[in-house]
Amino acid sequence: MRIGVFVCHCGSNIEGTVDTATVAKASLDFPEVVYATDTMYACSEPGQDGIIQAIKDKNLTGVVVASCTPRMHEPTFRRAVERAGLNRFMFEMANIREHVSWIGRDREANTNKSVDLVRIAVEKLRRDAPLIPSKFSVNKRVMVIGGGVAGIQAALDCADGGLEVVLVERESSIGGKMAKLDKTFPTVDCSSCILGPKMVDVAQHPNITLHAYSEVDSIGGYVGNFQVQVKKRATYVDWELCTGCGACMEKCPSKKNPDAFNEKIGPCTSINIPFPQAIPKKAVIDPTTCRQFVKGKCGVCAKVCPTGAIKYDMTDEIVTEDVGAIVAATGYDLFDISKVTEYGGGRYPDVITGLQYERLLSASGPTGGHIKRPSDGKEPKNIVFIQCVGSRDKSLDRPYCSGFCCMYTAKQTILTKDHIPDSQSYVFYMDIRSPGKMYDEFTRRAMEEYGARYIRGRVAMVYPKGDKMIVRGADTLAGTQVEIEADLVVLAAGAEAAKGAPQLAEKLRISYDKYGFFMESHPKLKPVETNTAGVYLAGSCQGPKDIPQSVGQGSAAAAKVLALFSKDMLESDPQISRVDIKRCVGCGKCIMTCPFKAIKEVEFRGQKKAEVIETVCQGCGICTSTCPQGAIQLSHFTDNQILAEVNALCQS
Amino acid sequence: MSEAIAYYPGCSGLGTSKEYDTSTRAVCAALGLSLVDIPDWSCCGSSPAHTKDHVLSAALAARNLQLVSDMGLKAAATPCPSCLTNLRTANHRCEAAPFKAKVDKLLDDPYAGGVNAVSVLQALTEMVGLDTVKSAVRTPLKGLKVACYYGCIMNRPPELMAFDDCENPMAMDNILAAMGAEVVPFPLKVECCGASYGIPRPDVVAKLSGKLLDAAVGVGADMVAVACPLCQMNLDLRQGQVNRAGGTNFRMPVPYFTQLMAVALNIADEEIGFSKLCVDPRPVLSKALAVAD
Amino acid sequence: MSRLDALKTRIKEALPGLECVIGWQKGYDALHNTPLFIRGEADVDKLEWGALNVHNPAVYLPSFAGKKVGVVVKGCDSRSVVELLQEKLIDRDNVVIFSAGCDGVVDIAKVRAKLAAAGLSAGNAEKVTVDGKTVTVTAAGKAVSMPLAEVAADKCLRCQFPNAVLADAFVGDPAPQVQAAPAADADLAALDAMSVPERMAFWRYHMDRCIRCYACRNACPMCVCRDHCIAQSREPHWLSQEDSVTEKLMFQVVHAMHLAGRCTECGECQRACPMDIPVLALKKHLNRTIHDLFNYQAGVDVAAIPPLLQFKLEEDNIKERSW
């Protein structure tokens, strides 16, 4: 092998604390290295050209680039060596930036360490073999999980792009959190007026199949060929027959159930259509409150239903959907305000969340769009908004900013003034976070035109006195304690990961952070991709986002899916396990431990042998470390390669 | 049931809050919780020690904890939240070896560690339990509206006290409800009464305690049950000062929660010690119980 | 009828349907029995049963894979059979297991030492009789009696399974359960008592003496890789052929780790070692660890999944380090 080593300065990022020329010079002593040089920016066009030129001039058969992390530019350099005529796997990287130059200032130690890392890379490269990817066909259907605004946008864009889309929604209607909002910032236009048409488009689009009231049960397969089991929960209403007329809701005798769509500040019937614009507009029976289920007799809805759609004996149903890509758009949930006991959320009826307040403002809400406080139905005059309840609070293990609360609170103070002209809003805030087009101007309007009084400081305690709520807090700008007698207290509850998000992430085999938000592939450059091929993210499942950001991500994820499906065949990653059939004794230990069922038992001249199913193998290498005789080897990470790396480091 | 726990009455338990001490002993005896006196116990250091010197304060507390250890017991109960704070703080600080070394230097008998300090309220909740409490009731406190006031340090700081919710504690509410009382939701149950400002700034105490009494009247309480000798003194003994300062006319009885328990358990009057309180709860109590009958 | 005669009867009955039955026969001298491969009825009478049957015949089973064979086993050997069945390296339908109660086998090294103490050479052994609890060896015309307990293999002193855990034909009365003798785990206890650097010196000392003959591996019934052992392969190339302590120790580590959760402590590796290197201690240590961590013992349940080929989401006994 003729190996060339290229040591990148990365401007001063590496050169600042690593003597790259010395590293290059030292590399020349390693076996089979015939050429070594340092280079300013290996990843730049001239940098890549230099590598290609050297491959041609020096007849190199393998290349080591010492630069940044392979998680960043390995694909870049693999393409470069391929352009020069080498197999793309005849290439290794030494990470001397993230793992060396950026974590220490000692130039001598860094240079020495860099030489070691190049040595490891050279030893691994010497045992690299050309790998040829095989091709497999793609099922050009996409599943979108979650029918909030991000999922709706992703579904519509994919469907408009000609793809078959399967949209899975946990609730009985799509719309997500946005459907619950009255108005949106900073334009104060009506939420359902702008979301409604999109929801209708979903219902009417010939390319979209909607599974509402459904959840993802399990996911098998891999990019291009996923098999997803979707559990369609029993609605006890045959949706083929239900026309959404609502006769059942009028007659249902069980009327006092907390209405989840109205954030439990209003009642609903046991058989229910959550809101007038619901898509699909179909009824669902809640068996935990329905008298037919609880007491065993009632049957009113079955009697009044004009189409005979009521089916009390319905059961959950599993349907299998074969898709080639998945977009996760499962959104967020709200922090449980009852955990902040000093504010009394959950104990005092007039302490509510911002989303509950949104339902009070909404014409389709429980009060018909008149602001009435929950305790006694009176119109509140003094309303206190408390920011960052379950956000930016280490003591509650919620150190992150929920992002959109500052803006919706400003909107709510404006709407409050519109609804009740003689009202006064107070906002206790920590900082006002309003980066976005027309956002800061909007908060100024709330203060200057609508007279909301912003008080910079935290609230210590909320307690009832008579029919008022006393809000005691600090005004840190005035340096005083303040007490406000409020009629209603609205808490800007922080956003947290949707319930069940970690479990879904495990099914999708994607990472999630300690709060349950899904991890993107790269925080800046791959914001809607995940580390699992064929799985994309959109909206707040990745972290709190407002509507325009969520919509943007929905479209971005759709673009990624369309790009993936622009090819009829995908290349499989050839870094998979291969069986040396001579060495295999057919014990099947690899078959037992493979998480993907990617190894099967075959007969070879009357003997049992293991065989890897190429398209199913994901390249984890568990089999390789399980096989005692080393008969199954993960290409590009073979025992010999790792042993060579170990030996490179340990031979004194 | 015969669980045993060391008992640390604290200095006030021998003086100003004698009735808290006697009612606590009687109630625990009636409920089968054996309180074992700590021989030769000494002052926990109270507020003066820890405002002056953390090592000294910890040493005073640790001496008592070591005495408990010598008794072969693993836990001590105290009725006084202030003593409790000192005992628990000493334990916490002594987890750091260098600090403990300084403490041990002041002690004849170094603290071996491992003695937990709990409030009587916690001991009753966890060692006796609500079911036992409920089944022991002889005279249910039916019809009596009680506001439970915990004071500001009973559950704070929460990491140190590690019992009940620090903003909305319920232990006393649960016990008195088990005794048959109608426990009214009292929003200021952990607000400050003014504490030891009674001497240097009686105006502060008058204002803060006044607010508490006002809130108790506001929620319709017949009386305010307390668990702290100092709170009791501010709300009861200084009720006259409060009224004078605020132009109010409160006549709010402020018994210890153990005294109300003792009533429900039919314990003798001299052990209940209502006569030691300034606002006598007995008229309100008998009226409420009579109405309920 | 003696156990031996009963075994012979059962083997004769079954032999027509079998390629071969593996057992023991008299060896090259009175002290050694050797493996016997019964292919015809005439061979049956060569079969031996008793304290000199030290070999584990299970080691030969995988090489008969695909053919129907019989095997005569002691209790301890039967665990190896179970393990091979569990790993699907042999087929239950293709193996007939003959067994009888075992009262223990001798450790030839201990016998040799006893003879040496009496001024005799083991090479001159003419006759060996085992009578209940006593072994009598006649060498150079002189009979030396020794209690079986003093010359029994270490594994017999802690034997949990004097009767086969799995057998198709178990003859005679079961052997009584053994009370574990304190000396049984002396090897582990001695290593436990050493400091970590002393253990390094210990293995340094022994590995220096290792002649790298691989007898330990070849005798091991669970070393199923056979010709493909990574000790000698180039692809993968785990060990060089350099005659160094490091490489030799690494081989022992490979052997032990490959046996983790599979070793039944039959002791063949150590018995086969011509240099008397206590290689079994490594496996015993691992078995203890496996038992502590996963409450698992190899070779008692054909249906069990070996602990390293499975996992629990929350491990009961693994307490990870917090940083």
Added chain:
Amino acid sequence: MPVLTGKELRIVGFLCNWCSYGGADTAGVGRFNQPTDLRIIRVPCSGRIDPLFIAKTLINGADGVLVSGCHPRDCHYAEGNFYARRRLEVLKRFLPILGIDPARFDYTWVSASEGQRWQKVVTVFTEQIHALGPATRHENVSPELLAKVASAIQGGNRVAA
């Protein structure tokens, strides 16, 4: 190039590509200073790490080995770290019988987002190895200790009774 004598020890890390290697990258991007001793070998999954790699590394004279993978339940390959946890724990308990201080080997879980945790792990582990000092190889056991142990081994060269 040899270890920088007196300054560094030889510490080898085996990191899974998806979580811990990413976590080490995150630490780099965040410029979280770390000791320079550690050399990282990248593998796809902690389940790829045959414990024998670690044994080989230590027997061949490394002063420390650190393994890090995805947190349990977060494995990119769903189950690799669960297998790894069992195998690595068995190895950790096996090392002392070979004469290798088990403190020279540790395994942990660091996610791609946990740059600070990675910094802490590297710092603490490196300090731990420095506290132990350079490792002795079996070849280099002192003659005195070798003689002492050899003389204690009696009776047919078996383990001392």
